[in-house]
Amino acid sequence: xxxxxxxxxxxxxxxxxxxxxxxxxxxxxxxxxxxxxxxxxxxxxxxxxxxxxxxxxxxxxxxxxxxxxxxxxxxxxxxxxxxxxxxxxxxxxxxxxxxxxxxxxxxxxxxxxxx
Amino acid sequence: xxxxxxxxxxxxxxxxxxxxxxxxxxxxxxxxxxxxxxxxxxxxxxxxxxxxxxxxxxxxxxxxxxxxxxxxxxxxxxxxxxxxxxxxxxxxxxxxxxxxxxxxxxxxxxxxxxx
Numbered sequence: 001x002x003x004x005x006x007x008x009x010x011x012x013x014x015x016x017x018x019x020x021x022x023x024x025x026x027x028x029x030x031x032x033x034x035x036x037x038x039x040x041x042x043x044x045x046x047x048x049x050x051x052x053x054x055x056x057x058x059x060x061x062x063x064x065x066x067x068x069x070x071x072x073x074x075x076x077x078x079x080x081x082x083x084x085x086x087x088x089x090x091x092x093x094x095x096x097x098x099x100x101x102x103x104x105x106x107x108x109x110x111x112x113x114x115x
Numbered sequence: 116x117x118x119x120x121x122x123x124x125x126x127x128x129x130x131x132x133x134x135x136x137x138x139x140x141x142x143x144x145x146x147x148x149x150x151x152x153x154x155x156x157x158x159x160x161x162x163x164x165x166x167x168x169x170x171x172x173x174x175x176x177x178x179x180x181x182x183x184x185x186x187x188x189x190x191x192x193x194x195x196x197x198x199x200x201x202x203x204x205x206x207x208x209x210x211x212x213x214x215x216x217x218x219x220x221x222x223x224x225x226x227x228x229x230x
Contacts, residue, residue, distance in 0.1 A: 004158075031215075031216055032216075033216040033217070033218070035218075042220055042221075042222055042223065043159075043204065043206075043218075043220040044220075045216075045217045045218065045219070048215050048216025048217060049216075050215065050216070055215040055216065056214070056215040056216055056217050058217070090158050090159070092216075092218075094216055101146065101147040101166070101208055103149060103161055103164055104149070104161075104216070104218060105161060106151075106158035106159045106160070106161075107158050108156075108157055108158045109157075109158045
């Protein structure tokens with residue numbers, strides 16, 4: 001089975017711009033979670049999607065949003081970028097059959113640098 | 116609160132030694148725990164998981180111990196190899212509907228294995 005794919009791998013943007021990141025989960029997995037990783041705050045949960053529905057959301061401003069498509073692929077969007085949004089954004093693929101208590105398999109991440 | 120990655124604990128061992136990485140969790144409602152390994156430039160890689168109805172689980176060269184009384188988790192790596200050098204994270208998932216897809220991560224421990 002192919003692993004989790006995230007595109008692009010690296011991205012440089014300027015303040016005020018917006019960005020869209022993409023994640024393709026493992027074939028057959030139905031749920032996707034997104035995380036932000038920074039040196040100062042570590043790994044923090046952004047949101048989770050299952051069957052095109054957001055079921056859970058972390059403590060991030062409304063500038064962070066996401067969606068999931070019928071093929072389980074997911075995108076996240078950050079609008080009006082700030083310098084503090086520079087981070088590694090990680091997508092996790094989840095089987096989606098056990099109501100949350102499942103192993104999450106991470107992709108390689110998208111490294112976003114905001115200048 | 117969420118994980119804070121300010122000053123990561125470090126553990127240095129010699130090749131062939133056994134390593135023990137510790138993690139304290141705060142939420143007594145957490146019922147699923149995972150250990151991840153993250154190498155530089157990569158996403159977290161699943162190592163082993165354990166549910167709250169167990170106190171020990173073994174994998175290949177790794178053992179996870181769970182002490183619910185003191186809310187403590189440990190990862191034991193036998194015969195540590197240079198390829199085990201990485202940052203190790205524990206993560207917890209809480210029971211209940213609002214926890215869908217949300218893992219709360221520890222700050223991480225840097226393991227360095229010297230040949």
